[in-house]
Amino acid sequence: MAQRQPVLVGNGQGFWGDSVLGPVRLVNEGPLHYLTLDYLAEVTMSIMQKQRARNPKAGYATDFVTMVERVLPRCIDQGIKIVANAGGVNAAACAEAVAEVARKQGVSVKIGIVEGDDIMGQLDELMAGGEEFRNLDNDEPLKNHLDKLQSANVYLGAQPIVDALAQGADIVITGRATDPSLVVAPLMYEFGWDINDHDKIAAATVAGHILECGTQSTGGNFDGWRDVPDMARIGYPVCEAYPDGTFVITKQDGTGGLVSTDTVTAQLLYELGDPHAYLTPDVTADFSTIELEQEGPNRVRVHGIKGHAPTSTYKVSMAYSDGYKVLGELTCTGPDAAEKARFTAELLFARLELDGTSYDDAQKTIEIVGTNTACFPGMVPPADSYEVIMRVGLREYDKRKANRFGGELASLLLSGPPGLTGFAAGRPRASEVIGYWPALLTKEKVSATVSITEVRA
Numbered sequence: 004m005a006q007r008q009p010v011l012v013g014n015g016q017g018f019w020g021d022s023v024l025g026p027v028r029l030v031n032e033g034p035l036h037y038l039t040l041d042y043l044a045e046v047t048m049s050i051m052q053k054q055r056a057r058n059p060k061a062g063y064a065t066d067f068v069t070m071v072e073r074v075l076p077r078c079i080d081q082g083i084k085i086v087a088n089a090g091g092v093n094a095a096a097c098a099e100a101v102a103e104v105a106r107k108q109g110v111s112v113k114i115g116i117v118e119g120d121d122i123m124g125q126l127d128e129l130m131a132g133g134e135e136f137r138n139l140d141n142d143e144p145l146k147n148h149l150d151k152l153q154s155a156n157v158y159l160g161a162q163p164i165v166d167a168l169a170q171g172a173d174i175v176i177t178g179r180a181t182d183p184s185l186v187v188a189p190l191m192y193e194f195g196w197d198i199n200d201h202d203k204i205a206a207a208t209v210a211g212h213i214l215e216c217g218t219q220s221t222g223g224n225f226d227g228w229r230d231v232p233d234m235a236r237i238g239y240p241v242c243e244a245y246p247d248g249t250f251v252i253t254k255q256d257g258t259g260g261l262v263s264t265d266t267v268t269a270q271l272l273y274e275l276g277d278p279h280a281y282l283t284p285d286v287t288a289d290f291s292t293i294e295l296e297q298e299g300p301n302r303v304r305v306h307g308i309k310g311h312a313p314t315s316t317y318k319v320s321m322a323y324s325d326g327y328k329v330l331g332e333l334t335c336t337g338p339d340a341a342e343k344a345r346f347t348a349e350l351l352f353a354r355l356e357l358d359g360t361s362y363d364d365a366q367k368t369i370e371i372v373g374t375n376t377a378c379f380p381g382m383v384p385p386a387d388s389y390e391v392i393m394r395v396g397l398r399e400y401d402k403r404k405a406n407r408f409g410g411e412l413a414s415l416l417l418s419g420p421p422g423l424t425g426f427a428a429g430r431p432r433a434s435e436v437i438g439y440w441p442a443l444l445t446k447e448k449v450s451a452t453v454s455i456t457e458v459r460a
Contacts, residue, residue, distance in 0.1 A: 017217030049322030062093030115167025183211025205310025233259025325438030
């Protein structure tokens, strides 16, 4: 395949729930070669696993299918390929839903499906073979929590996506893959890079990391927000990539937002541990070697990146049931509102104790929002006003006790101090807490698979 350069990769989704305007505008406002979409966070997998347990055809990001309906004909006409981890825990079902969209629209399309990340059904065999899945935070073995486990997914790398593209896929749907791999794979495929060319794979990984959170690199969530023009029409990030591993981060012409060395740096530092060793299944990238240059308005050139061999293990993201939480709010108004709010929260727990329902202090959360003590405790001077929000919460393993807490909150409107309001949403109810269990798994024990579904108009 003849190399085209630069290759244009734009990311239109930073999480499941991000605006559908991102991918739609990237496609419509062009030019673009690849549209990537990152839907998955750690807790998302357990939510999708529950959905699939209730419905075998569920367990993927349904927003993705809605988005494909809006852009598929244009993507096929313009040769824009789509790479998304929207498959969640049911990539095959996601692909079938997309295929149905193509059939209805009369569009011919090849859909690549990457599977093998979901190891939930293999855990017993893997543990019998010596894998302990020790928690990376506290070194505890998984065996003590197996009965509560809800999902277990390996972070796959770029190679299976490359294989799908090589088989002619117009759309590639994966389950749990690393966020940067959605960008690494198109560049490997387009430029023919070998996975062992560590510097170039590291450069692509850095590009993927910059793009993965959508507009967080183009002025969103930026402390210089006053200087970001036309934020209502903020542009989504586009990477102009070259065969030598250099690239430019920009956005499409005529869009709002800001691309500067500051906005790019802010995203580079996001979720960063050891800057010398950013670990992915594809490469170990050295972020300390990154060089940024403001090449022009809304253009940041990135180069100089070095990489090393990846580790011999995959990271595994697991989720398990970890009790319940309940959270409620009341607005407290009038003189001494903060004092009144604190008194009201303590009154709530005292009433519950009268009924034989008590909680340890470690289980309780009391926040007085509007006093500088909820988000900035001890960092800025406390303040008072004539209106604050009393936010009370609880962690509890007994669901009945958690719901008993929610049932008492409303009574404070008549049996507490004056000036309480803001209970229109009704009683807060207990919701399940999902615990996160990060672990490692030997790479040789994971087999990724690639299949193609073809729709002919």
